[in-house]
Amino acid sequence: MNDRAQSGNNLDPWFHHYAERAAGLRASEVRALFAVASRPEVVSLAGGMPFVSALPRDLIQGAMDDVMRTEGPVALQYGSGQGVPKLREQILEVMALEGIRANADDVVVTTGSQHALELVSKLFLDPGDIVISEGPSYVTAMVIFRSYQADIDHVPMDEHGLIPEALREHIARLKAAGRTIKFLYTIPSFHNPAGVTLSWERRVEILQIARDNDILVLEDNPYGLLYFDQPAPDAMRSVEEDGVIYLGTFSKTLAPGFRTGWALAPHAIREKLVLANEAAVLSPSSFSQLVISKYLETADWKGQIDTFRGVYRERKEAMLSALGEYLPELTWTNPNGGFYVWLTLPEPLDSKAMLPRAVKELVAYTPGTAFYGDGGGHQNIRLSFCYPTPEQIRLGIRRLSNVLRGELEL
Numbered sequence: 001m002n003d004r005a006q007s008g009n010n011l012d013p014w015f016h017h018y019a020e021r022a023a024g025l026r027a028s029e030v031r032a033l034f035a036v037a038s039r040p041e042v043v044s045l046a047g048g049m050p051f052v053s054a055l056p057r058d059l060i061q062g063a064m065d066d067v068m069r070t071e072g073p074v075a076l077q078y079g080s081g082q083g084v085p086k087l088r089e090q091i092l093e094v095m096a097l098e099g100i101r102a103n104a105d106d107v108v109v110t111t112g113s114q115h116a117l118e119l120v121s122k123l124f125l126d127p128g129d130i131v132i133s134e135g136p137s138y139v140t141a142m143v144i145f146r147s148y149q150a151d152i153d154h155v156p157m158d159e160h161g162l163i164p165e166a167l168r169e170h171i172a173r174l175k176a177a178g179r180t181i182k183f184l185y186t187i188p189s190f191h192n193p194a195g196v197t198l199s200w201e202r203r204v205e206i207l208q209i210a211r212d213n214d215i216l217v218l219e220d221n222p223y224g225l226l227y228f229d230q231p232a233p234d235a236m237r238s239v240e241e242d243g244v245i246y247l248g249t250f251s252k253t254l255a256p257g258f259r260t261g262w263a264l265a266p267h268a269i270r271e272k273l274v275l276a277n278e279a280a281v282l283s284p285s286s287f288s289q290l291v292i293s294k295y296l297e298t299a300d301w302k303g304q305i306d307t308f309r310g311v312y313r314e315r316k317e318a319m320l321s322a323l324g325e326y327l328p329e330l331t332w333t334n335p336n337g338g339f340y341v342w343l344t345l346p347e348p349l350d351s352k353a354m355l356p357r358a359v360k361e362l363v364a365y366t367p368g369t370a371f372y373g374d375g376g377g378h379q380n381i382r383l384s385f386c387y388p389t390p391e392q393i394r395l396g397i398r399r400l401s402n403v404l405r406g407e408l409e410l
């Protein structure tokens with residue numbers, strides 16, 4: 001069966017009509033299980049949903065009312081394909097917290113950073129191109145890269161993030177094989193799914209490697225401001241302007257329901273990104289942008305980020321202490337920010353094969369295999385601590401330990 005045929009199934013009369021690029025858009029068996037896992041009695045440590053209940057809804061309501069009263073016709077209209085100028089200025093203030101100095105002219109507002117990933121891929125990827133990324137990497141970025149028929153090359157990480165020496169070796173091997181490397185996709189701060197943060201020294205070294213090899217860096221940074229103790233090192237874009245496309249979002253510091261993120265691109269690329277944005281959506285949501293802009297103007301948004309930090313810190317601590325209590329023989333990462341812990345299982349356990357049993361025991365997680373494009377990750381699990389309460393997290397880890405013990409006795 002070819003890829004095209006695999007993209008459909010025999011219940012879909014159109015399956016042989018799909019473009020080749022649709023082959024990667026397949027519902028995984030994991031996705032089917034997640035439908036079951038959304039039942040209220042299941043503790044889900046699987047999703048990456050921000051805890052939006054911690055937001056001041058009255059302030060957001062106030063911002064919406066204000067926008068409707070004072071700028072209603074603008075909010076309800078199509079807008080600029082690059083985004084509302086005032087919001088683009090405010091985005092500079094957000095990025096300045098991570099050492100970035102930029103011009104609002106180089107910011108392109110997108111429908112979440114997910115859509116920025118799509119636009120960058122559309123601009124750069126031809127079939128057979130290589131995207132280098134950390135192994136593991138963000139699953140829905142890989143879905144996009146594959147939909148443009150690029151191949152993903154995973155470079156390993158350790159507790160300090162992507163390993164520069166390994167990156168050099170991979171680039172040399174790929175070049176020797178005649179492959180075209182289009183960009184390095186990286187999540188340097190509070191990685192999804194690995195939970196680790198790239199050190200400052202490595203940020204500088206990796207930028208140098210990229211420069212030496214003429215490789216664009218796509219820096220995806222949704223979690224950078226959600227640190228627990230120490231801030232992450234400054235963004236890679238703070239060092240290098242010309243070779244980095246930086247992606248930011250309001251999804252984790254405010255709310256994903258606004259579907260508003262942005263790309264900060266080198267000036268030449270920015271032009272193309274705006275054209276691609278217009279071709280895809282005409283303009284990002286005027287309504288969302290104006291409400292966010294009003295919120296940033298009138299609310300203590302930095303204080304709100306502190307509130308989120310407190311919530312997630314407590315949940316991370318609940319998760320690590322439950323892991324220490326119930327699964328002391330396993331190893332896991334200790335994130336200093338973000339939403340995720342990366343767990344390593346002992347041989348011969350297989351995280352994907354174990355998931356149906358876990359769901360039966362009323363706990364869900366994401367198997368490590370979801371985060372590799374090359375079949376790796378069987379021995380890993382991504383655990384999210386962002387959404388469940390500390391009590392639910394403890395319960396979930398206790399259930400997970402029962403599942404593991406049951407599997408090991410088999």
Ligand code: PMP
Binds near residue numbers: 187256
């Ligand atoms: N990149 C990473 C690493 C993410 O974890 C996410 C959300 N889970 C996104 C991008 C997309 O975020 P959004 O489109 O909501 O900005």
